[in-house]
Amino acid sequence: MEFGIKVTTPEKQRGACVVVGVFESKKMTESAKELDSLSEGYIKDILSQGDLEGKSNTTLLLHKVPGVQSKRVLLIGLGKEQEFNDSAFITAAQAAFRVLGSTGITDCTLFLADLPVKDCDIAWKVTQIAKLAVDSNYRFDQLKSNPEEIKKPLRKIIISLHGKEDLAAGEQALSQGAAIAHGMSLTKNLGNLAPNICTPSYLADQAKELGKSYKLKVTILDKKDMEKQKMGALLAVARGSHQPPKLIVMEYQGKGKKEKPIVLVGKGVTFDTGGISLKPAAEMDEMKYDMSGAASVLGTIKAVAEMNLPINVVGIIPATENMPGGSATKPGDVVTSMSGQTIEVLNTDAEGRLILCDALTYAERYEPKVVIDIATLTGACVIALGNIATGLMSNDEELAQELITAGEQSADRVWQLPLWDDYQELLKSNFADMANIGGRAGGTITAACFLSRFTKKYQWAHLDIAGTAWKSGKEKGSTGRPVPLLAQFLINQSEAS
16 A cells, blocks of 8 residues: 655545545535535535535545546544544544445545644544554455455555645654554464464564564574473473474664663464363354464564664564363473473463463563563453453553553553552462462453563563454454554654663
């Protein structure tokens, strides 16, 4: 998809479609008024007939509007003007791309970025448009023998600005938005792949490809390497699978070697049966998404490299399957982690924290500025926050607030949960240093408490994306989250350093 941004007016557009907004009560935006003036009141007459009231998420496509050079005019309902906020802006852009994608229109000019949105600057609006445009074109049909034929996709988008003073910020935001969208597409592709294809070895190969494309340093540790590192917790999860585990390390260096890196650790369970603590059969196919944390690290690294951010980032992905079998770890087994701490495995379906704890210990060697782990860790987080917000827990309040801010900026929100010592009591074991579960109550928090025992040497945050990484039902598929959140956090960090 090709993007452009320029200072222009509706009357100069000769392309396939011009997109403008209409608020409720049929109130036209300034760009819509310009088109109405060119058409000598044609658009106002159409609105007066009740074809479009201006309610949110409604559209009206007009052809051959008198006096307008563009072949089509797409009117987007914006809702109540006094309530037009960031969510309403995203809804309007999504509605526009939904129509554009269903008509075979190949190019358009959007007059949406100049709409006033409370607490959102031109950069935010341009970034959102770029992300939503690429997302609207996303299809995953490479595994179908006869993919459904679609109309000509939207190929070129021009984002219009009224003033030259916003042009530089808009151009940078457009570049960043497109890079984030490309990272999200990679994350979605990996998540949507069948688990017999997207194995730990496949993830390792994808990391190598990224390394070649963007000149990253990529290191892959195999089972023997993990044994030398004494990663007993990670290896315990991998024992039941015929697929060899991998520890994938990607290093992006956008700044000097002396600059401490930000480390992203992504859970990469490419299929999770629950192991001996077997999951119910219903919807188990969705456990191919249990590597969404890993996929988001790969997608974020791609976005960072494409943006060429002046920052150092390390991505660490512990990748394995969690399968039942004669050699699989059993409930009651005690394993020794890379940190030397022992863990009583009370439930083999609480495997994500076992592979993450060794990866978090491995992260110490980079003397990181901060470490953020990303994992589809607990069903409890879905119960607590639904599919709207990602769960956030941290041992550092400043880091937590920075992630909250990045979430608001990127429209990829998080919600902070407590990480009080009171919850640590639930992880007590009679036979090891700790148990790997703390019971049903506060499951999201006790999972983070478990991880916190391996992060005492650095500032750390945990993102539980169990509710936000994918959608179920008719729209089943990966969402690409939290790539926007992570990318925005890294953009902010690069600007602050």
